[in-house]
Amino acid sequence: MVAKNFPEPNVTRLQKSDRVSLHLQALGWQIGLIVFFIILWQWAVNEHWINGFLTGSPALIWRNAVSLWNSGSLPQDISVTSVETILGFTLGTVVGTSLGYMFWYWPVTARIFQPFAVIFNGIPKIALAPLIIIWFGTGLQSKVLLAFTATVIVALLAAFQGAQELDVDWQHLLQGFGAKKWQIFWIIIVPGSLPWVINAMRINVGMALVGAVIGEFIASQTGLGHAVFVAGNLFELNVVWVGVIALSFLALVLYGVVAIIERFAIRGRPW
Structure with missing residues (x-):
């Protein structure tokens, strides 16, 4: 008799199912905790355990959010801050990563400019905000540049560190086959340093938001940072919470976009 070959269980599918179940459980707990906190907060305000004027209340926050959305001011503020953040984040990531790779490709440039990059990274970006706004005005350019300055050095140092941390044996292997440095760069360095x-x-993502909001705090007529700043000066705590929550959702969306980019970028690595 010939033994039949029974199909082996799909371990990958089981593992994926377990991961989905774990994510759903975590999401359920997160939503439950948020709902519980909101109910507890509103109840404490209604029972006068806490001062709603100083803390706001979920009911009034929701009412103000609906009013600001219907008036069009909240969508406009969200779109302005989103554009400033995305442009600054993209510019900082592209320029910083390119400079980091340049430091690896030409080590002399790293020895010359790396100390300046570290010093610039240590400067609180809020100290640069008045200079940038004076030089570039109160419009979109200054907010994008503030987001750029908040992100460019982090991207530079990460790309340079990632390129240096890669196993040199892979590079020596390609060199043994006669590969040029630029070929090693595209085959090993770029995909290997993606993490x-x-x-x-x-x-x-958070740094770019901070840079854009700082600029809106100092000099702006629109944006979530401007809305929070004005509402804070008027002691409208519920409107402040609307701006803070909108910024939180914006950060969450941008973080999700980065996670999608990671999924497709890391999948294409050769190892």
Whole structure:
């Protein structure tokens, strides 16, 4: 008799199912905790356990959010801050990553400019905001540049560190086959350093938002930062919460975009 070959269980499918179940459970707990916190917050305000004037209340936050959305001011503020953040984040990521790779490709440039990059990274970007706004005005350009300055050095250092951390045995192997440095760069360095670049992008999502909002705080007529600043000066805490929550959702969306980029970028790595 010939033994029949029974199909082996699909381990990958089981593992994927377990991961989906874990994510759903975590999401359920997260939503439950948020709902519980909102109910507890509103109840404490209604029972006068906390001062709603100083803390706001979920009911009034929702009412103000609906009113601001229907008036068109909230969508406009979200779109302005989104454009400033995305442009600054993209510019900082592209320029910073390119400079980091340049430091690896030409080590002399790293020795010359790396100390300046570290010093610039240590400067609080809010100290540069008045200079940038004076030089470039109160429009879109200054907010994009602030987001750019907040992200470019992080991207540079991450790309350079990632390129340096790669196993040199792969590079020596290609050199043994006669590969040029630029070929090693495209085959080994760029795909191999992607995890460092993606991690820098995760950090820079928040940094770009901070840069854009700082610019809107100092000099702007629109944007979520401007709305929060004005509402804070008028002690409209519920409107401040609307701006903070909108910024949180914007950061969450941008972080999700980075996660999608990571999924497709890392999948294309040769190892």
